[in-house]
Amino acid sequence: MTQLQAEPGAADLADVGPAENFPVGRLVLIEFSGHTIGIIRTRHGVHAIGNRCPHQGGPICRGIVTGTMAPSAPNEYVYEKDGEIIRCPWHGYEFELSTGQSVGAAVRGRVPVYPAEVRGGRVYLALRRKPLADRG
Amino acid sequence: MIADYDRHVAVGDYAELFAHMSQSWRKHFERDEFVGSVRDAAAHIRLTDRFGDEVLAGSAPDPEIGLSLAVPHQGLTINGWADQVAAKAFIEALNSQSEQVWADGQGRRAAILVTPHDPAWSARVIREHGAARQFAAVALPLSPVLLGSDQFDPVYDAAVEADLPLIVHFSGVEGHYLGAPPLSGGVHRTAYARAVLMPQLAESHIASLCFGGTLAKFPALRVLFSGFGFAWLPSLTWRLDREWRTFRHDVPWVLKPPSEYVFEQVWLSTWPVREARAEWESLFAGSRAQSRVVYGSHDPFDGDTVADVRAILGSSADGVLARSDVLSAVTTGAVA
Numbered sequence: 121m122t123q124l125q126a127e128p129g130a131a132d133l134a135d136v137g138p139a140e141n142f143p144v145g146r147l148v149l150i151e152f153s154g155h156t157i158g159i160i161r162t163r164h165g166v167h168a169i170g171n172r173c174p175h176q177g178g179p180i181c182r183g184i185v186t187g188t189m190a191p192s193a194p195n196e197y198v199y200e201k202d203g204e205i206i207r208c209p210w211h212g213y214e215f216e217l218s219t220g221q222s223v224g225a226a227v228r229g230r231v232p233v234y235p236a237e238v239r240g241g242r243v244y245l246a247l248r249r250k251p252l253a254d255r256g
Numbered sequence: 257m258i259a260d261y262d263r264h265v266a267v268g269d270y271a272e273l274f275a276h277m278s279q280s281w282r283k284h285f286e287r288d289e290f291v292g293s294v295r296d297a298a299a300h301i302r303l304t305d306r307f308g309d310e311v312l313a314g315s316a317p318d319p320e321i322g323l324s325l326a327v328p329h330q331g332l333t334i335n336g337w338a339d340q341v342a343a344k345a346f347i348e349a350l351n352s353q354s355e356q357v358w359a360d361g362q363g364r365r366a367a368i369l370v371t372p373h374d375p376a377w378s379a380r381v382i383r384e385h386g387a388a389r390q391f392a393a394v395a396l397p398l399s400p401v402l403l404g405s406d407q408f409d410p411v412y413d414a415a416v417e418a419d420l421p422l423i424v425h426f427s428g429v430e431g432h433y434l435g436a437p438p439l440s441g442g443v444h445r446t447a448y449a450r451a452v453l454m455p456q457l458a459e460s461h462i463a464s465l466c467f468g469g470t471l472a473k474f475p476a477l478r479v480l481f482s483g484f485g486f487a488w489l490p491s492l493t494w495r496l497d498r499e500w501r502t503f504r505h506d507v508p509w510v511l512k513p514p515s516e517y518v519f520e521q522v523w524l525s526t527w528p529v530r531e532a533r534a535e536w537e538s539l540f541a542g543s544r545a546q547s548r549v550v551y552g553s554h555d556p557f558d559g560d561t562v563a564d565v566r567a568i569l570g571s572s573a574d575g576v577l578a579r580s581d582v583l584s585a586v587t588t589g590a591v592a
Contacts, residue, residue: 175501189508194406194469197508212502224511226501 133237133244142166142243145203149181153247159236160185160217161243162203167217168236168245169206174222174229178210188214188223206231257322257588258562258577261393262425262482262525262552265326265358265366267350276352281345315555318562320577323365323587325392326358327425327482331369335397336433340373347371351385361389365587367423372399373435375407379414386418392587393480395423398430400437403461403479404468412474419584421478421523424461426454458484459492462522466496466514467507471521479522480582486524486549487532490539493518519544523582525552529560529568536569546572550579 134152136159142148147160149171156171158181173180187202205214205223214223220230235246267273270291274282285291317324331350334343347369354366368385370378378396385391394415401407403424415422431439431450437460439453458481465471465479493515500507500514510517526532526549532540540546553559566573580588 189505191511192508194473194509214505224504224508226504226513 132246132248133235134246136243136245139238139241139243145185147181147185147206152245155247156181157234157245157247158206159243159245161238162217164204164218166236166238166243168234169215169217169220170232170234172232173208173210173213173215174231175208175211175213175227178208180206180208180215180231183207183209185217186214191224257580258318258320258551259580259583259588260317260321260324260553260555261423261480261550261582262527262554263317263324263326264329264555264557265354266328266330267353273346273349273353276349276356277345281342281349284342285345315559315561320562321363323363323392323580323583325423326354326364326366327395327423328354328358328366328369329425329427332395332397332425332427333429334369334371335373335399335427335436336429337435340371343371344374344377348381351381355385355388355390359390365392366390367393367395368420369395369397370411372397372401372408375410379410382411382414382418382420386414386420391420392583393421393423394418395425397427398424398437398457398461399435402464402468404464404466404470406468406470408470409473412470412477416474416476419476419586421480421582421584423480423482424458425482426457426484430454430457455484455488458524459488462492462518463496463514465522466517467500467510469507469509471517472509472511475521477521478582480525480550481522482525482552483527483554484524485528485531486526487535487539489518489524489545489548490535490543493545515544519548523548523550523579525550525554526565526569526576527552527554527560528558529565533568536572541572546575547579549576550582551577 136150142159142161144161147158150157150159157168158171159168171179171181183206185203186205186207187199188205190198190200192198204217206217207214213227215231220233233250235250237244328350331347334347337343350369359366368382368391370381382394396411430436431444437457439450440456444450496514500510551565562577565577569576
């Protein structure tokens with residue numbers, strides 16, 4: 121697990137390493153300013169989440185990254201959001217990687233989500249919760 | 257107005273139904289194995305010697321009761337009949353008896369009997385009788401097919417179209433006769449063992465209605481489980497929600513916690529109210545589960561009076577007794 125320290129920056133984003141350290145589709149855990157953060161690059165960007173399920177505090181970053189089934193008519197399955205959902209290893213609850221919100225509002229509370237971006241071949245992260253409106 | 261949603265009616269002799277049959281069906285049924293079966297069937301589901309060969313006369317309705325819903329329980333037993341063609345003639349005769357004798361279109365209403373073994377036919381029966389003022393519900397006996405199966409969609413369509421709630425009441429042959437649903441664990445030797453376990457059926461079918469997507473698909477469908485008790489409801493809804501949170505992706509047609517559907521579309525009648533003596537205050541106070549409970553006397557089978565309900569449910573009894581949202585506004589408006 122990579123140990124990093126936050127560095128004050130223009131937009132309080134800290135460099136957490138080269139993008140190749142974060143292969144697309146694989147959630148990588150880092151220690152950042154005393155917090156365990158899961159970082160995953162997807163086709164749509166990079167996401168950073170805290171390692172705590174809002175249900176019972178399970179280590180959500182150890183869950184599988186997957187898609188989910190969209191609301192549908194009975195007995196029909198419509199798979200969507202492949203690679204955009206993480207499923208808690210403790211109880212299987214699903215959360216959106218981009219917002220931390222529970223899929224289908226099944227669980228109250230959200231997984232912590234932090235601002236992250238890839239710039240110049242490197243991944244940057246800020247240890248502040250993203251306002252819900254900014255997530256996406 | 258107090259409504260009694262579980263008042264049983266029956267014929268004392270099946271020959272009484274001949275007046276409601278064609279000559280051909282009358283000739284078919286004029287045999288001791290049918291006419292005598294009013295006693296045989298009762299013997300198979302009888303719990304005590306109090307329920308003997310003679311049909312029990314119902315007690316005089318409590319003067320506070322403004323509406324009673326008659327459930328012709330003999331018709332429910334067709335879930336265990338081998339001859340489903342004859343079964344349909346039988347329950348149609350009972351429906352005619354309800355329309356002409358047991359219900360008056362005012363304070364005495366009846367449930368339209370249908371069969372789970374022929375949903376298309378049952379839908380036609382609902383549409384045929386649904387507008388008659390004598391009827392205020394549809395009684396669907398249980399089969400081994402769970403109610404969340406889409407094979408019952410024609411029944412639900414017709415019930416919603418007629419604005420009638422569905423009443424689910426055990427017939428007494430469940431766990432005993434082929435054609436009726438089994439009880440879990442195995443086949444019990446005695447009627448009293450089976451009677452103890454009937455709530456299994458209600459829990460099972462409520463889970464099916466939720467997870468099968470029926471309640472989501474038919475948001476106007478109202479289902480009353482009658483005679484199964486109700487003390488178990490809080491634990492059931494908690495367990496439904498817990499499993500849904502984990503397996504929502506396996507039932508994406510369940511768009512909200514299953515308890516939400518139950519708290520909007522499912523009701524339970526009070527009988528036997530005494531089983532909830534301990535649970536009512538501890539589990540139901542302040543809970544939405546309380547809003548699902550309506551009065552059902554189960555008269556004349558060891559029924560609960562209005563006074564019994566008040567004695568057990570205490571200060572919240574009157575709210576239960578006054579609840580009428582399971583019925584259509586047309587029904588309650590005609591009686592109020």
